[in-house]
Amino acid sequence: MFPLELTDIFFYIVASMILVTAIFTIIVKNVLRSAIFLIFSFVATAIFYLMLHAEFIAIAQVMVYAGGVVIFVVFTILLTSHLGESTLAIKIPRTFVAGLLSVSFVFVMWRFLLQDLSLSTALPAASADYASLESIALRLLSIESEGFVISFELISVLLLVTLICSITVARKTRDKK
């Protein structure tokens, strides 16, 4: 829809949004506030997926992470932590290790990603309907060689097992007489 330059500008806006919200997620002292920033960061990531023509993954990102996981995190914070207290305290050795890890990560990124300059201006290679709902659903449940029906069913069995286990753990046990 737009010429490349405008898409680039949009990319940088979204990327800086992700960075700023991610940094705020870490440096904010209040746990609930950092959960809120985490949601913003997830939503911005979903916009990234949209820019890469991955509609369904963007929707799933919002549904599963922003709408599901973080809501449960917020719920848990409200139920467990003392309200309004800033409970996070950062110790110095931990900061040192974290800094070391981040620097080495940035170094690796710089070393390997910046070598391939075509990455920085590449258009999304997939066509607009490559990752549409229909094609994803058809491939997930297809029994052809490129289908994923066995792994899909295996994961669903795994999730069912997890559900039953969590219910068993959480249910009230009756006293044996």
Add this chain to the structure above:
Amino acid sequence: MMIPSVPHPLGDWVRQMIPIPELAFLANALICIIAICAVAIGSAPILIYMERKVCAHIQCRLGPMRLGYRGTLQTIADVMKLLFKEVYAPSGADKFVFYLAPMIVLVAPFLVLAMIPFDHNLQVSNLSVGIPFVIAVNGFGILAILIGGWASNNKYSLLGALRSGAQMISYEISFALVLLFVVMVSGSASLMEITLSQSGTILDWWIFKIPVLGFLAFIMFFISSIAELNRAPFDIAEAEQELTGGYHTEYNGTAFAMFYLAEYINLITISSLASTCFLGGFFPPLIGVEAVDTILLKVPGFLWFAGKVVLMIWAYMMVRWTFVRPRVDQLMALEWKFLLPFNLLLLALGAVYIAF
């Protein structure tokens, strides 16, 4: 991709008038935003008036009668009062989160409103993943209620927020399952194509097309959407008698007005979803008789759509003022022990229907 394509002739006209495609795109987007805001904000005062009248007539009163013809100007006075009140946060409240919550609560209703097909060409964005999108953005409403109740620094607010969080997360499951049923039988997740799959006579609407299942699914949708809307009888989130208003106890002025507005826009969007998924969207209720059908077809589609939406809203209001509120545990038992298994059964039966 999610581009507001504006299939309406107006969009083509703008594209002709403005030679630069980017500027035309922005102009079209602006038109879409203004239209959505007009629908959302314009209908809220009407709904407030309607709610007060319906409530009054159920309780054998007359409702607002003094200001204007049968009290029609009363609703403007209500809105003015809300907008001109001073906005302040209670002491000890987390100010940032406190003022963030009313902004987040409006995200979901406006986004869903952009997906609704009001007529053949009146839809902001015809998204192929429309139904998953609706389910996904509903999470923001829960988030706003949770953080709004927490930031108020009030035990009633927090209790209301926790209750509503638990309630909305639970009922979202059966809400999503019923919508999945509709997606399954109509074969598409796009709201426009769901509507188009119901073209024909009144018997082609999904509520009647599948013999008994359609009607049962519609009732399931109705129950779970009342809980999604946090309306009575499932309004344990605000339960005036127990929690003095729940999560928005400490909000006043414009901040409260935004919660209130979100509630009424949600009412519109859920009713629109109901009429899109079950009541044939913008199609007139044709009965197969030539003479009647030609007259029905003369009425434009968006009027039929508006009529169905008003009918649904009226049904929600009747239910609100008729039934008593269940306890929290009863509400949860209803969802997890009745609605959820029943919805799964409905999905299985729907699959059987498709197979035949």
